[in-house]
Amino acid sequence: xxxxxxxxxxxxxxxxxxxxxxxxxxxxxxxxxxxxxxxxxxxxxxxxxxxxxxxxxxxxxxxxxxxxxxxxxxxxxx
Amino acid sequence: xxxxxxxxxxxxxxxxxxxxxxxxxxxxxxxxxxxxxxxxxxxxxxxxxxxxxxxxxxxxxxxxxxxxxxxxxxxxxx
Numbered sequence: 068x069x070x071x072x073x074x075x076x077x078x079x080x081x082x083x084x085x086x087x088x089x090x091x092x093x094x095x096x097x098x099x100x101x102x103x104x105x106x107x108x109x110x111x112x113x114x115x116x117x118x119x120x121x122x123x124x125x126x127x128x129x130x131x132x133x134x135x136x137x138x139x140x141x142x143x144x145x
Numbered sequence: 146x147x148x149x150x151x152x153x154x155x156x157x158x159x160x161x162x163x164x165x166x167x168x169x170x171x172x173x174x175x176x177x178x179x180x181x182x183x184x185x186x187x188x189x190x191x192x193x194x195x196x197x198x199x200x201x202x203x204x205x206x207x208x209x210x211x212x213x214x215x216x217x218x219x220x221x222x223x
Binding site: 073074075091097098100102103104105109110112117124125 | 151152153163166169170173175176177178179180181182183184185186187188189191192194203206207208
């Protein structure tokens with residue numbers, strides 16, 4: 068079973084990486100970009116026997132920093 | 146318009162970050178994880194006037210390293 072975990076900063080948390088990318092895009096001449104937020108993406112290949120609760124726990128314990136980040140779990144058809 | 150850009154390593158490219166996460170998950174006692182690949186996620190807020198071609202160009206020029214990474218553009222309903 069393929070699982071994608073999307074980790075993004077909570078709203079209001081300062082994102083220097085996103086700001087740098089935004090600045091670079093403007094420097095490259097791209098107009099109309101209002102905001103950029105940077106996050107992380109994890110693609111997990113897990114056994115079908117792994118429960119949703121276990122995947123949720125992986126996110127909370129390791130993949131995301133719950134103080135400043137949100138995560139979203141997306142199951143992908145294998 | 147909100148746009149999500151998913152950047153992930155091409156198949157076959159060594160992923161030390163993913164391997165470290167995989168190892169850590171096992172260390173935490175999670176069984177049944179076969180593979181972990183780490184990637185990046187960018188959430189862009191762009192003006193509606195920005196064309197698909199421009200977004201594609203942003204990915205190729207700045208957001209993804211086309212030598213080792215693939216990208217996928219996902220438009221999110223505002």
